[in-house]
Amino acid sequence: MRIAQPSLVACAFTTAFMLLGAALAPLAAQQAPAFKDESKIPDTPACKRALEVVDLINKGDHEKVRAYILEYFMPEYRDMAPMEEHLQVFDGIREESEGYDVHSVRVYDPPRPATNATIILRNHLTDSWEAIVLDVEEAAPYRIASLRFAPARTPSDMPPEKKLTDAEIAKQLDAYIDKLAAKDRFSGTALLAKDGKVFYTKAVGIANRDFMAPNKLDTKFNTGSMFKMLTAVAVAQLADAGKLSFDDKIGKYLGADWLVQPILDTVTIEQLLTHTSGLGSYFNETYDRSSRLLFRKVEDYKPLVIGDTLAFEPGSRWQYSNTGFLLLGAIVEKASGEDYFDYVRAHVTGPAGMKNTDCYELDLVNPNLAVGYDKERGPNGTIYRNNIFQHVLRGGPAGGGYTTVEDMLAFDAALRSGKLVSKEMLEKMWSPKNNSPTYGYGFGVYNSPIGRAVGHAGGFAGISAEFMMFLDAGYTWCVLSNYGNGASPVSNKVSNLIGRR
The missing domain is CATH 3.10.450 (Nuclear Transport Factor 2; Chain: A,)
Incomplete structure (x- = not known):
């Protein structure tokens, strides 16, 4: 697995959102x-x-x-x-x-x-x-x-590829994942569904190498930034309920213990949702030097954010921002009067039937969680380095929650049915915005040859997750891996196969 990538591939994989865009590259011919x-x-x-x-x-x-x-x-x-x-x-x-x-x-x-x-x-x-x-x-x-x-898209001098049925897609994907697993290139789970009906699942690899516990379909994987979708849904619910407006300035909900007043008076909730606020990431030098035990609740992150400045005038361009989604979690708390984690359990994962999804506190006992790994070259062969001391103690509004592929299908069904937010709100969330042509409210938004698609990805050391909903064609896929960048080859293959339906 690739690790420490800022040198060669930072341009391609700067953010988890871009990872998902890469997975869609074989499908996106009409956009390129x-x-x-x-x-x-x-x-x-x-x-x-x-x-x-x-x-x-x-x-x-x-x-x-x-x-x-x-x-x-x-x-x-x-x-x-x-x-x-x-x-x-x-x-x-x-x-x-x-x-x-x-x-x-x-x-x-x-x-x-x-x-x-x-x-x-x-x-x-x-x-x-x-x-x-x-x-x-x-x-x-x-x-x-x-x-x-x-x-890359299929070369122009290659003959058209054979159209595939869903059964053929499943068969080819299964052989491909077996090949990756045999070479220890993929460890994780995958699920494909059409119109809510599962037609392929797979679990391979090791969830915990200390005990050689295998991955299963119900193994819970860290999703990284994929959890931003759940935060966006929470914000949209509060907008549906009239408890906030996307045009509100964030200073209506946050005090000067979060950011300086000029930023609070300028940035809007919509700009946080669309990564156009100009704010950056709280994964900074202060975080690197701090004990992970300090960060358990949303408010605990204030010391990492208070000194943040704007990289550009809010709304003028796009820049991925973890800080923006952390602040959305604080806004959810203020607007709802509930703890962020309690709110998501009660109003998002609970109604959706996502029984194995949460931001678990990792210093407690949490059954069936996969440990993340990256592989390194050592003097005597491959070394597996876990990510326990690199990532957060507990995930939050910007990412780090755990889930299963089956829970993500339940999330898909709850969204499509209007159980979580109104259909009108979904259209707003899943539409491009000013200076954010491929990102709506917490979801990447794409036009592919088989219709509109929305989703998100997540990535970190030992974390790789990708989720996509094809709104017109009815397909849903989710790939979760406890290898850094492990989901990408599988998602790339899925997008190629679905493009041949």
């Missing part, structure tokens, strides 16, 4: 620019560097990678992270692919700058299409300025 694929790779500096990077990944030689980074990465790009983290990223990409075959260069209309190259690759392990997207400086020696790997 026109392109054609050419088998002859041009001899441009950018293409040359891209092929060199692919060759390094295929060979897996640490010392050659180190020397290449020192010579051919621009200093400001190279110094974004320590060398060991760069090497870990190369290791992670190689482990998740077992190497690549080069297929073509992708040419876009309108064309991209000559300093950019997009090379289409075939992943040896997953057989999926991926792209290496690379930029170089404008003059010799043409050092690398940015680099990322991402899922």
